[in-house]
Amino acid sequence: MHALAELDVRLAREAGALSRLPAALNALSSVLVLTGDLGRAAELVAEEAAIRSATGGPPLPNARLILAAWQGRRAETTALHATMVAEAKGRGEGATLGLADVAMAALHNGLGNYGEALAAASVPVERGELTFASIALPELVEACVHAGEPGRADAALEQLRVRAQASGTAWGLGLYARSRALLSTGPDAEEHYREAIDQLGRSRMATHLARAHLVYGEWLRREGRRQGAREQLRTAHEMLTGMGVDAFAARAARELGATGEHPRERTEKPTDDLTAQELHVARLVATGATSREVAAQLFLSPRTVEAHLRAIFRKLAITSRRELRDLPLP
Numbered sequence: 001m002h003a004l005a006e007l008d009v010r011l012a013r014e015a016g017a018l019s020r021l022p023a024a025l026n027a028l029s030s031v032l033v034l035t036g037d038l039g040r041a042a043e044l045v046a047e048e049a050a051i052r053s054a055t056g057g058p059p060l061p062n063a064r065l066i067l068a069a070w071q072g073r074r075a076e077t078t079a080l081h082a083t084m085v086a087e088a089k090g091r092g093e094g095a096t097l098g099l100a101d102v103a104m105a106a107l108h109n110g111l112g113n114y115g116e117a118l119a120a121a122s123v124p125v126e127r128g129e130l131t132f133a134s135i136a137l138p139e140l141v142e143a144c145v146h147a148g149e150p151g152r153a154d155a156a157l158e159q160l161r162v163r164a165q166a167s168g169t170a171w172g173l174g175l176y177a178r179s180r181a182l183l184s185t186g187p188d189a190e191e192h193y194r195e196a197i198d199q200l201g202r203s204r205m206a207t208h209l210a211r212a213h214l215v216y217g218e219w220l221r222r223e224g225r226r227q228g229a230r231e232q233l234r235t236a237h238e239m240l241t242g243m244g245v246d247a248f249a250a251r252a253a254r255e256l257g258a259t260g261e262h263p264r265e266r267t268e269k270p271t272d273d274l275t276a277q278e279l280h281v282a283r284l285v286a287t288g289a290t291s292r293e294v295a296a297q298l299f300l301s302p303r304t305v306e307a308h309l310r311a312i313f314r315k316l317a318i319t320s321r322r323e324l325r326d327l328p329l330p
Contacts, residue, residue, distance in 0.1 A: 002204055005031045009044075013297070018055055022049030024050045029063035033070050036243040041067055042276035043283070050277070050298055062099060069103035070110070070207060072247025077107045098124035098132025105139035110165075110247030117143035118152075127154065134163050134172075138169070138208075141179040142215070153183055175197030178212045181219070189219060207248075210239035214252050221259055230259050237263050271329060273315045279329070281308045286325045 012021040023300050025048040032041035045063050052059060065080040081100050088096035101123045108117035121140035124132045135306035137160040145155035157179050164172035181192035193216040197326040200209040217232030233256040240249035271279060277298070284294045290304040298305070313319060316327065 001033050002035065004093070018051060019057075022051050022057055022060055025051075026060040026063045030066050033063070033066045034207055035204045036210070036239070036245070038067060038070065039276075039279065040245040043280040046276040047280060047298055050300065062096070065100060065103045065277075068271050069107040070245050070247075072107065072110050072245070072250070074107060074111065077103065094127065094129045095131060098127065098129045098136070101137045102132050102139065105136060105143065107247065109139055109142055110245070110251060111180075112146075112251055114143045114146035118147050118149065119144040125159070134160075137163070138179045141182060145182045148184070157183060170199045170202040171205050174203060174205070174212065175208060178208070178215065182215060193219065206239065207243065207245055210236050210243070210245065211248060213239065214248060214255070217252070218255050221255060230256065230261050233259065234263075271316070271327075274312060276311050278308050278315075282306060282312050282324060283329055285309065285312075285321055286327070286329060 005024070008023070008024040009028050011017075012024045018211070025044045027047070028045040029041040032038070032044070041063065045067060048060060048063070061080050061084055065077060065084060068076040068080060081104050084096060084100045088094075088100070101120045105117045105121035108114070108120060109165045117139060121136045121143055124136040125140055127133065137156050140156045141160065142152050144150065144156065157176075160176050160179055162174035167173075177192045177199055177293040178196035181189050181196060184192055193212065197209065197216065200212050203209075213232045213236035217229045217236055220229035220232060222224075223229075233252050237249055237252035237256055240252055242245075256263045271282075274282065280298065281294055284297065285291075289297075291302045291309070294300070295302045300308075309321075312324070316324070318324060318327070
């Protein structure tokens with residue numbers, strides 16, 4: 001999925017295919033959210049929006065919805081979800097409906113609104129659309145466990161087992177192990193949590209790996225194993241905070257606080273003040289691209305790129321492109 005999305009963007013850029021590039025950027029952004037690279041995903045979402053503005057193309061909110069959901073931005077996610085559902089129903093697009101509901105389920109599991117997460121994840125599973133029904137199943141299991149619906153969780157787990165074992169991927173098997181752990185007790189639960197971390201650690205899905213550490217830490221805390229819980233929750237919090245997965249990071253922080261440890265505050269970096277588009281401009285300039293070349297790629301005027309550069313220099317307290325090349329950009 002990642003390789004195809006990267007290839008799609010590269011070929012569209014090389015061909016100058018403006019009709020294709022926004023959709024390619026949208027797809028790659030969605031994948032990057034799941035791999036934990038939310039910063040780059042935001043850059044590509046901004047680039048897609050700039051192309052759409054310049055060409056008058058139709059809006060593509062999929063990646064923006066997924067990004068907002070994993071960042072825990074409830075108001076934005078809810079608004080985008082409503083728009084996508086209304087438009088998808090008008091076009092008869094079942095896959096888009098599934099994607100929208102899975103994003104809402106992830107949002108509410110992060111925020112700890114498990115009843116709402118259960119309702120959102122149930123829709124694509126009941127509809128049976130293959131791709132997003134599969135992705136909704138682990139969200140549904142987690143929501144059911146916390147919402148006190150073990151019977152529904154068991155049924156969802158069985159569906160997930162069949163699909164994960166059929167696919168044989170580390171992502172699928174890892175999510176199945178994580179979900180199975182949530183429904184297990186004692187040594188069996190611990191074995192499944194460890195298997196989930198091992199499997200997901202072999203995949204690109206860093207967001208789901210961090211969530212495996214989170215639920216393992218939550219379980220250890222409930223078992224009274226405070227030291228082990230701290231280790232897992234600390235790992236989850238550091239990973240989620242670093243990726244910008246804010247709602248799940250806050251959930252990890254609350255759990256860590258319940259063990260008696262204060263979560264480490266995120267160290268602010270000068271680049272944190274840059275907008276997504278400014279960071280994108282900075283990355284391109286740091287590779288040696290001229291303002292005209294950056295403008296051509298991002299569908300901006302050279303004058304706008306220069307304005308961005310002035311803002312970048314001011315925020316980073318530098319005065320030249322050479323200094324920008326020497327900075328460690330995220």
